[in-house]
Amino acid sequence: MNSLQPVDLEGARLLVLTGAGVSAESGLATFRDSNGLWEQHRVEDVASPDGFVRDPALVWKFYSLRREQAKTVEPNAGHRALAEVEKRLEDRFLLVTQNVDGLHQRAGSERVIEIHGSLFRTKCSSCDLQPFDDHATYFERTLPTCDRCAGRGREALLRPDIVWFGEMLDPAHMQAIDAFMRRAAGGPFVFMAVGTSGAVWPAAGLVNLARSLGASTLLVNAEPADNTARFHRFVQARSAEALPALFGLKGVDPR
Ligand code: APR
Secondary structure, eight states: OOOOOOOOOTTOEEEEEEOHHHHHTTTOOOTTTTTTEETTEEHHHHSSHHHHHHOHHHHHHHHHHHHHHHHHOOOOHHHHHHHHHHHHHGGGEEEEEOOOSOHHHHHTOOSEEETTEEEEEEEESSSOOOOEEOOOOOOSSOOOBOHHHHHTTOOOBEEEEEOOTTOOOOHHHHHHHHHHHHHHTTSOEEEEEESOOSOSTTGGGHHHHHHHTTOEEEEEESSOOTTGGGOSEEEESOHHHHHHHHTTOSSSOOO
């Protein structure tokens, strides 16, 4: 079914998983748009622990450009619709995003789990220093190092607080998602995935857990995703147009 018939959220808990497609209409390229390449480098080669060991300056250049770019764009009507529906549902709502651009929070979303980390946090590549807010850019060969490690007589580079290819998600995030789904089980429970190709795990598998717990599942994507068949309903549409309509919101600015 491809109509924008509003989703029935009466008394329901709603878990929404978002991906790069939601930010596409703000002007940020999706992973797939760029064929997985950045300046001739495979994204896996700049977004991986091995890539950082091989060429940390290249990795910092990649993320510095993304920090700069994310600051120049604005949340779109899709982000705003999600913030609006959260105001209505309060703690019956959870947003799980694979995006690292901070646009959901800038649109007003508060119950957000950033499972792939944040562009605007930095952490140590060696010790368990608490990740900290960081909007700085590093285009020079001189890269930031960890003061905590220096105090222990070691030199360690700082790195973006991003979950790279080959790295595990934060177990506390997975526990929080699991706990929300288990609270939702048995009652009206809606799971939506929006703007995500369904190619990257474990995010792509959340629909399976939601279904096993009785959720009604909906995919909103510009194209079929790798896991479209797992959803009860697929709406093929742009998220900035579809989300306000699916949530029955009239007041969301469509820009
Ligand atoms: N509205 C809805 N969907 C859209 C739109 C739009 N305006 N524009 C693009 N899309 C869809 C594309 O059709 C594609 O299926 O969004 C999807 C984006 O897919 P990917 O680029 O693979 O992004 P995502 O699924 O978020 O990638 C997952 O992979 O790059 C790594 O860790 C990174 O978090 C990222 C993860």
